[in-house]
Each structure stands twice: as C-alpha cells, then as structure tokens.
Amino acid sequence: MTGRQGRVQLAVTALVALAVVVGVVLAGRGDSRPAAAPAGPAGRPAGATGTAAPADAPPVVVPGRPGEPAATRAAQEVRDAAAPRYNGLDVWYVRMMIPHHQQAVEMATLAPDRAADPRVRAVADRIRAAQGPEIGVLRGWLGARDLPAEVAGHDHGTMRGMQSAEAMRELAAARGADFDRLFVRMMTAHHEGAVTMSTDLLKVGADQTLQEFANAVAVEQSAEIARLRDLVGA
Structure with missing residues (x-):
C-alpha cells in the first residue's frame, strides 16, 4: 500500500x-x-x-x-457508558419519601392488633406489602449514586401528610372503631401528602426511574385514598 x-x-x-x-x-x-x-x-x-x-x-x-x-x-x-441523569429535586424527593413511607408502614403495623374492621386490616396489609419494599428501592437509588439518605437538620414532620408524634401516640392507644376512624383519617392525609410530593416531582425531576416510581405512587395512593374513604365514611 x-x-x-x-x-x-x-x-x-x-x-x-x-x-x-x-x-x-x-x-x-x-x-x-x-x-x-x-x-x-x-x-x-x-x-x-x-x-x-x-x-x-x-x-x-x-x-x-x-x-x-x-x-x-x-x-x-455496544453499551451506553453515560452516567445516569438526575437532579437535586430527584435526590430531595427520595430523601423525603423514605421517612414518609416509614411512617405509613409504622401506622399500618398497628392495625392487626387494634382495628375492628377487617377491611381496615386489609388496607394496612397492602400498605405494608407495597411501601416496605419501596423503601428498599429508594435506599438503593441513593446507594447506587453514593448519596447519603439523611438530611442534616431537616425536620421530617414538616413534610406534607406527615403525622405528629402526638397523633401517632393517639393512634397507638386507640382500639376498635376509634382506631379505625383515626387510621382512616391519618392515612388519608398521609397518602394525600405523598401524592402531592410525587406529582410535583413529575413536573421537575430528571431521573426516568424516579419518574416511573413517582407516577406509580401518585396513581396507587390516589386509589387507596378512595378505598379508605369508603371504609368509615371519612
């Protein structure tokens, strides 16, 4: 040549x-x-x-x-070697949704020994089954990006739908129909907060996985709110 x-x-x-x-x-x-x-x-x-x-x-x-x-x-x-894309609002959503889910699971864990209505116990079972694994998904998302889960100095009680320590003590002390009414009222407000947080992320987030996660939370918890309201006429 x-x-x-x-x-x-x-x-x-x-x-x-x-x-x-x-x-x-x-x-x-x-x-x-x-x-x-x-x-x-x-x-x-x-x-x-x-x-x-x-x-x-x-x-x-x-x-x-x-x-x-x-x-x-x-x-x-041939694989795309580009790093996954996310923004600060994605990170904030994950960090806030972990304790938010944790409180929902805590509330649902009280139901088996306190609820009078079997339908309330069934709703609580679904909440534990769904949100427990979702906490693992959220922690895994942070871990994959070497991001800490905690936000120093943040008061999680200020998040939408989060219940106060006093309200959580009142729920734990209730039994029977009183527990059912409190549970429905508190969990409805809790779900409404999660729906708002998730809907907000859908407008501003960048990570595709979190977009799918937030959409699922918004849809599923909106349906759960309707079921809760049907239980005791809340």
Whole structure:
C-alpha cells in the first residue's frame, strides 16, 4: 500500500469515528429533561456497564484503532457508558419519601392488633406489602449514586401528610372503631401528602426511574385514598 493510500485509509477511519461520536452525542441531547445537578455525583453502581440496546436495534459501526479499519458490531454488544441523569429535586424527593413511607408502614403495623374492621386490616396489609419494599428501592437509588439518605437538620414532620408524634401516640392507644376512624383519617392525609410530593416531582425531576416510581405512587395512593374513604365514611 502506497503512502497516499495509507493516508486516505486513515482519513476514512477518522471520519467514521467522528460520525459515531457525533451520533452518540446527538442521541444523548435528544433527552429534554433538566441536566443533572452539579452538586451530586452521577455515578452508577459498581460493575455496571451501561444500558444494552433493544434486540431489534440496527448494527453499530465501531471505529478501530489508528491505522485499523472500522468494524460493524451488533447493537446489543455496544453499551451506553453515560452516567445516569438526575437532579437535586430527584435526590430531595427520595430523601423525603423514605421517612414518609416509614411512617405509613409504622401506622399500618398497628392495625392487626387494634382495628375492628377487617377491611381496615386489609388496607394496612397492602400498605405494608407495597411501601416496605419501596423503601428498599429508594435506599438503593441513593446507594447506587453514593448519596447519603439523611438530611442534616431537616425536620421530617414538616413534610406534607406527615403525622405528629402526638397523633401517632393517639393512634397507638386507640382500639376498635376509634382506631379505625383515626387510621382512616391519618392515612388519608398521609397518602394525600405523598401524592402531592410525587406529582410535583413529575413536573421537575430528571431521573426516568424516579419518574416511573413517582407516577406509580401518585396513581396507587390516589386509589387507596378512595378505598379508605369508603371504609368509615371519612
């Protein structure tokens, strides 16, 4: 191969590499969500290698090393190495929703020994079954990004729907129909707070996983509010 042919091949390889890079950048720019907050690391869990392409994705041209030809590989073998995107409001939502869910589980745990209406006990069982695992999901989201769960100096009692320590003591002391009425009233207010928090995040959040999580919370807890109100005419 002559020197001229070698230079032509190098130029072609460089152009292919540039086209691939530009294509990846433009694909990333297609996401119109807010950029990640600079204050928080946007890392991924240890060992993660990105997101695989769908099975029907077209093949990808992968540039070779200098002087080597480009290669065509199946899209499933090429992963997006970009860090997951989130913003400060995503982080705030997760940190607030953990104690919010914890209080709902605490309230629901009181029902088996205190509720008179079996339907109240059934609602409480559903709340424990749903929100307990969701706390684990939220903690995992923070852990994957090396973010602490606690917010120093924050009073969780100021969150929407959170019940005061006095109200929680009153609920724990109640029995029978009195417990049922208190539980329905307090859990309804608690769910309404979670729905508002989740609806707010849907407007401003950047993380796709949290968008799906918040949407599920808003839908499921809105339905739960309707069931609670039907129980004792709250």
